[in-house]
Amino acid sequence: MLCALCGTRPAGTADARCGVCAVTAGSDRGRAWAGSTGVTPARPRLDHLRSPVGLAKAVCVLLGAAAVADVLAIAAGIHTRVLLADGLDGGFLVVDEEAWTRADHLYTAAGSLQALTFLATAVVFLVWLRRVRINAEVFDPYAHTLRPGWAIGGWFVPLGNLWLPYRVAKGVWTASAPVDTLGGRTAAPRGPLKAWWAVFVADQLVSRGTGRLSADAETGDEIVRGLDLVAANDALDLAAAVLAILFVRRLTGMQSRRADLGAFPAGPSALPAH
Structure with missing residues (x-):
């Protein structure tokens, strides 16, 4: 209710x-x-607000780089897959050694680029998420069910990382929603948040299954199927990166507009200390 x-x-x-x-x-x-x-919120203080705009720009740039890496990985995977599929002859794999070496190097390089961009993006994204979570405590300390530390810690809980970060982000989204009247808010549908998180969770689940199947592949047909799954996983990575950019931009814009109004409630009064 x-x-x-x-x-x-x-x-x-x-x-x-x-x-x-x-x-x-x-x-x-x-x-x-x-x-x-x-959750026992602290007395909100405007001097605790810090602009997330710079971090958001960095996150979006890195997410864009990750998306490019995903596109390259998909292209490299398709090239390798076609090469292998064309080289299958009655269950045996017959591939030109030079062509295979080039394809393998390209595929490995694309995977390395994916790993590097993912690591850099994850670090800056977590810093941004903690920043907007702290700001959200000023905007509305009662909108959260988890403490600020979970903005980072929630990602490192096995299985819990499929839900805990969403709870943090949902509270930040609610607290950052535009204020229209004392105690009221304008509508702020969570579409960007829900879409990003749904694709992200699907990506993580598919990734775990794909890793196991690829590791167990032995025959040429199994390797080809494994490459198909990896390409599908990379496509989910790409979709998640694009949706994450939309989420980051939307939430950062909400907080920038919200900061112009000051702490909740709107106006000169503040929540009483306790």
Whole structure:
């Protein structure tokens, strides 16, 4: 059940208000609601805000580089796949050694480029995500179910990394939504966030299965099927990178506009200390 006033956060009081709306109405029940979620927000301070724009630009550039690396990997994989498929003769593999060496070097180089761009992108993305999470604590400390440290830590929890980072991002998205009135927000559909995360999770699951199948491939036909799966996985990588750019740009823009209004609630008042 969502708050009866703002309609964006879960209701946690007897009168169907969320913690923020209860506080802005002069009640201390909002603080009790925060305690029930396990998150005790600190007093928001505008001097804690730091612009995420520079980091967002760096993330988008690196995501673009990762997308290019994915395209090159797909092309190299298709070339290798065609070479192998054409070289299969009655179950035996007959491939020109020189052509195979070139294809193998190209495929290996594309994979190395993918790994390098992924590592660089992951590091800068995590720094950006932590930055927007800290900003979101200023905008609305009651919109989160996980503490700021989970913006990075959630990615390193086995299996949990398929869900925990989304919970962090969802809270940041809610807190960064534009404010129209005291205790209210304009609509901020989570389409970019949901689309990116759905493709990202699919990519991770396919990647784990593809790695096992490729490692067990022995015959020429099995190797060709493995290359098909790797190409499909690379295509998911490419889609995830493009959707991540849209997500990063949208959320950064929301925070930039939100910062112009100051801490929640809108206006000169701030949440009381507790």
